[in-house]
Amino acid sequence: MWSSELQQTIIQRCAAAEYRLQEPLSRHTSFRIGGPAAIMAFPKTTEELKLLLQGAAAAGVQPYILGAGTNILAPDEGLDALVICLKDALCGIRCLDETRLEIYAGESMAKAAVFAKNHALTGLEFAHGIPGTLGGGVYMNAGAYGGELKQIVESVTILTMDGEEKTLSGEECGFGYRTSVYQKLPCVIVRAVLRLQTGDPDVIGQTMRTLMEKRKASQPLELPSAGSTFKRPEGYFAGPLIERAGLKGCGFGGAEVSKKHAGFVVNTGGASADDVKKTIAMVQSRVWEASGVRLEPEVRIW
């Protein structure tokens, strides 16, 4: 019922908006897991996004927001819901002045980092190898190799679920380790302003290459995953704790603790969301028994 009502709204109010019915989430998640979303919409402008949110609110539907799906475990049975996918849809990057970039949520972090390098701006090198979008990065306060978005976000513009636009300062984003205020505030991150510093493009490019080499050497990039499955517990690293518990290569069905990096649960082929969830629960309980440390998933379970 709700989906035909919402489809009518999209057709009437927002005819240009691209949407698909029964779109497999597995096509949009780096785990390659997830059944169909009843409606998946791909708004290309803030106005289209606003109309979609207003249509969803009128139909009594709370949408799921998808970036590149690189930190999501989606359900095997799919979602009887509206999923709004921003990756490669709500895009755009521009220089506001000598050191500030405005980046839309659907833009990839890799592209943003290369754009910054090409404009002789340093500060975004850490994000070059993070496979998500800017919106997902802000939501997660993504970080690597000593950098995190918290350090460079000047402001974030959002739409509330009823389509009202608001801008929050970096401080108001409540950034912490892999967290932000957006994990509690129902809204869509539309764009952000990043404050960088001027630098030498050759040095920036070299740093990006070095970090990518480190990633390739240590992470199981050849298999589908959602990156580090668990947050770093205070005073420890998840990978060594899991390895010490003897769990490399263990798992359920097609899901397995990576043999290359124990911090990653990988899909070795045909893994279901249930296989991954069982593997996560098994790792949590075995690490607790072996080390007395509680591991908390970093991956968002839908």
Ligand SMILES: Cc1cc2nc3c(=O)[nH]c(=O)nc-3n(C[C@H](O)[C@H](O)[C@H](O)COP(=O)(O)OP(=O)(O)OC[C@H]3O[C@@H](n4cnc5c(N)ncnc54)[C@H](O)[C@@H]3O)c2cc1C
């Ligand atoms: C191989 C690999 C390596 C990785 N390495 C790193 C790393 O080094 N550091 C790191 O921090 N992460 C890493 N990750 C995890 C992931 O890439 C990051 O968390 C990334 O920021 C997620 O972005 P995304 O666009 O894929 O978000 P998604 O996975 O699509 O979404 C993640 C969460 O953000 C929400 N969200 C996404 N976009 C928006 C938006 N515009 N508005 C509101 N909510 C939104 C979603 O609803 C969801 O809850 C890695 C993942 C993989 C697969």
